[in-house]
Amino acid sequence: MIVTVTPNPAIDVTYRADGLGPGVSLRVDAPAVRAGGKGVNVARVVRQTGRPVLAVVTAGGTAGADLLRDLVASGIRHQAVTVAAETRRSLALVDGAAGDTTILNERGSHLTGAEVAALRAAVLDGLGAAACLVISGSLPPGMPENFPADLVGAARAAGVPVVVDAVGPALFAACAAGADLVKPNLDELTATTGATDPVAGGRALLDAGARRVVVTLGGDGMVALDGARPDEVVRARLPRALRGNPTGAGDAAVAAAAVSLAEATSTTTLLRRAVAWSAAAVLAPLAGELDPGYEGLERDVELTHH
Numbered sequence: 001m002i003v004t005v006t007p008n009p010a011i012d013v014t015y016r017a018d019g020l021g022p023g024v025s026l027r028v029d030a031p032a033v034r035a036g037g038k039g040v041n042v043a044r045v046v047r048q049t050g051r052p053v054l055a056v057v058t059a060g061g062t063a064g065a066d067l068l069r070d071l072v073a074s075g076i077r078h079q080a081v082t083v084a085a086e087t088r089r090s091l092a093l094v095d096g097a098a099g100d101t102t103i104l105n106e107r108g109s110h111l112t113g114a115e116v117a118a119l120r121a122a123v124l125d126g127l128g129a130a131a132c133l134v135i136s137g138s139l140p141p142g143m144p145e146n147f148p149a150d151l152v153g154a155a156r157a158a159g160v161p162v163v164v165d166a167v168g169p170a171l172f173a174a175c176a177a178g179a180d181l182v183k184p185n186l187d188e189l190t191a192t193t194g195a196t197d198p199v200a201g202g203r204a205l206l207d208a209g210a211r212r213v214v215v216t217l218g219g220d221g222m223v224a225l226d227g228a229r230p231d232e233v234v235r236a237r238l239p240r241a242l243r244g245n246p247t248g249a250g251d252a253a254v255a256a257a258a259v260s261l262a263e264a265t266s267t268t269t270l271l272r273r274a275v276a277w278s279a280a281a282v283l284a285p286l287a288g289e290l291d292p293g294y295e296g297l298e299r300d301v302e303l304t305h306h
Helices: 038-048 061-074 113-127 147-157 169-176 186-193 198-208 249-262 267-283 294-298
Strands: 002-006 010-017 032-036 053-059 078-082 088-095 100-105 132-136 162-165 212-216 222-226 229-237 302-305
Touching (some): 002 113, 032 038, 038 061, 061 078, 078 113, 113 147, 132 147, 147 162, 147 169, 162 169, 162 249, 169 198, 186 198, 186 212, 198 212, 198 222, 198 229
Parallel strands (some): 002 053, 010 088, 053 078
Antiparallel strands (some): 212 222, 229 302
16 A cells, blocks of 8 residues: 655645736636645545555645545545644646646645644554555645654654655755655755756765655656666656646656555666656646556656666
8 A cells, every 4th residue: 555645735726728827817617626735646646546545634624624525535545634724725727728837835834743743643553554655745834844754764664665755954854864765856856955957966865865866857757866876867758748737747756656666666667657657647637637548658658778
């Protein structure tokens, strides 16, 4: 079973329109509204591929109640930690004409020390049945930056591989704790390491203690580095660009990495899955979904070794 933890989940609200621009007034259909946050999106993707998953989340207020109702309706097994603060919302504006998406992410609200402890306990309870742990997404304001690292240490002690999708000090701390795989995108990598080159930034994370690093580059695919072979760089991409909604593409890559670690597959299989599932997420209408052709896309992924 894949266990995902989302300390700062959200209600995702997605509007679709053509011709978005400054000062424009448009009539739109009712938005799609569903439970979101990076770890929740990862859980959705894992479930769609037919594998068991447990999503550990916080939930508070009216938005939190909406989030839990949607998880139930979606058939996603979950463990919720009730918190006093209102669960945040995320707004995606998809411009069909331009083929791009603008996202407004609320920061979320502070959790109390007791709430953070309860979240940690819920994750530890799930480790007994876990084949891989995914720690994904932003931390609520004020949450200790070492929270992901603490969970990495607990998972490693239990013999469970860990994938971390984080940024800044939290990512560095997770690397130092020995995360099996970390997956920043290029912007997150630059914000964390200061490097604009994905290889240089990835090596900085290996030096910090990560075992493997996968950097997502949008339409340019991914770059992967392995601490066991630090001089080797593997690049993976599809031979063609895809148009769609990129929201959740990185989460699909994380889901692919988690499934691959849980199944102890090769790095080649992991990268093919990650690129294919990420691309299939771009072709799907909402974050946390894959286009049905995701398995066929794996055959089209091009790998180069340097």
